Every structure is written in structure tokens, then in C-alpha cells.
Amino acid sequence: MNKLVAVACVISWSGFWAFGYLALSADIQDQGQILVASLLAALGFLSGMFAYIRLARDRPVDYTRVRQG
Numbered sequence: 353m354n355k356l357v358a359v360a361c362v363i364s365w366s367g368f369w370a371f372g373y374l375a376l377s378a379d380i381q382d383q384g385q386i387l388v389a390s391l392l393a394a395l396g397f398l399s400g401m402f403a404y405i406r407l408a409r410d411r412p413v414d415y416t417r418v419r420q421g
Contacts, residue, residue: 354410361403368396 375389 354407357403357406361400361407364396364400364403366396368393368400371396 371389371393375386375393378385378389
């Protein structure tokens with residue numbers, strides 16, 4: 353399950369950066385493109401943060417030392 357969440361995290365952050373760039377680089381007269389790209393960037397940010405927090409909370413609690421012998 354962690355691998356699926358990690359893939360979703362990477363895709364979400366990629367969408368955030370791609371659509372964020374499109375929103376920032378759009379022509380100022382094209383308000384529709386800016387709005388749609390901003391909404392998609394916000395969706396990528398929220399889903400990326402959710403996936404990152406979920407991955408961070410699933411870390412191992414105790415670390416056991418392996419002894420060779």
C-alpha cells in the first residue's frame with residue numbers, strides 16, 4: 353500500500369508543479385486558463401500533501417539491531 357501512496361504522491365506533486373507553472377505563465381487576459389490551472393495545481397498540492405503525510409506517519413516505530421552470528 354505504501355508503494356501506491358508513494359506513486360500517488362509523486363504524480364500529485366508533478367501535477368502541482370506543472371499546473372502551477374501553467375497558471376503563472378499564462379497570459380493575463382486569459383482568466384479561464386489561469387483559473388483552471390490554479391485549481392488543478394491546488395488539487396495536486398492538497399493530494400500531494402495528504403499522500404506525503406500518510407507516508408510520513410507509516411514509518412517504523414522501533415528499530416531493531418541485527419546481530420551477525
